[in-house]
Amino acid sequence: MSILAILVIVVLCLIGLLHFYWAFGGKFAAEQAIPTENGQRLINPGKIATVMVGIALFCFAFVAYILYFYDLSSSHYRNYFIISGWILSVIFTLRGIGEFNAVGLFKKIKSSEFAYYDTHFYTPFALSMGLIFATLAYRV
Numbered sequence: 307m308s309i310l311a312i313l314v315i316v317v318l319c320l321i322g323l324l325h326f327y328w329a330f331g332g333k334f335a336a337e338q339a340i341p342t343e344n345g346q347r348l349i350n351p352g353k354i355a356t357v358m359v360g361i362a363l364f365c366f367a368f369v370a371y372i373l374y375f376y377d378l379s380s381s382h383y384r385n386y387f388i389i390s391g392w393i394l395s396v397i398f399t400l401r402g403i404g405e406f407n408a409v410g411l412f413k414k415i416k417s418s419e420f421a422y423y424d425t426h427f428y429t430p431f432a433l434s435m436g437l438i439f440a441t442l443a444y445r446v
Contacts, residue, residue, distance in 0.1 A: 391443025399436030
């Protein structure tokens with residue numbers, strides 16, 4: 307489980323860095339990260355929103371670190387981190403399920419480049435994170 311926890315922390319930090327890269331003008335993999343329909347973007351996140359997502363991903367990695375590597379038995383913040391783990395589990399699971407149009411397991415739009423990456427990478431990742439955060443929160 308230690309290797310999995312480290313992998314989760316590293317991957318969340320790398321994805322957070324990728325969001326900072328995009329916020330400051332980077333183009334690598336940006337088109338594959340935005341849902342489209344008939345070639346039109348369905349969302350147009352700005353720089354501030356993209357930075358906020360990057361910060362959130364670093365915070366998620368911090369929660370994973372605390373839940374696995376920190377002894378919370380005598381911490382006054384124990385319940386906050388456990389609840390945070392469960393909330394992150396729900397967030398990632400809901401992202402994996404999707405909004406029934408362009409994102410997630412039950413999306414209708416399946417012919418875009420984003421849809422390919424969502425089906426093969428983003429949705430399985432989100433569902434895996436949901437399971438991992440539930441496990442981390444439960445084991446504390």
